[in-house]
Amino acid sequence: MASPRHRSSGFTLVELVATLTIAAILAAVAGPRLLSSQPFAARAYADDLAAALREAHAVAMASGCPVRFTIDPTGYAAMQRAPSGTHCSSGGAWSTPVQRGDGRPLSAAPPAAANVAAASTLVFGSDGALPAGASIAIGTHVVSVDAGGWVQRL
16 A cells, blocks of 8 residues: 655745745835835925914914015024014014914924925015015925915915
8 A cells, every 4th residue: 555645735945935035125125215204204394384384474464563484495484573662663673583372483494304495585564465476395395375475385
């Protein structure tokens, strides 16, 4: 009588090692691209910039005093002229930082992954309007402000 042959099922050691090697190579190549935070940082900064522009617009309208909003590759800041008695000064340096609702200055620096294309200075009038509209590019995201002070992120 012949002995029965055992047919084993499963994978050989060579097949398992080859599969794990291919998976490791794919993880090393594709992993950093999937886990990169650069697109998210640029979008978050564009959203933050749009919110800050809206707040500067609101402060100009509420206070009746113009607000100068500057943005460049080092960050953004909103300033007003020094008060003159109970009114705002009509001239002079923009020396008073605009405060957020929580008391912090309306300013921020961009994250390393956000790329501000060019410097811009916007002056919201006492009615919240701008002399002309503006567009600010943050990487692939654009924040636009029309002449009426309407802010949107495109």
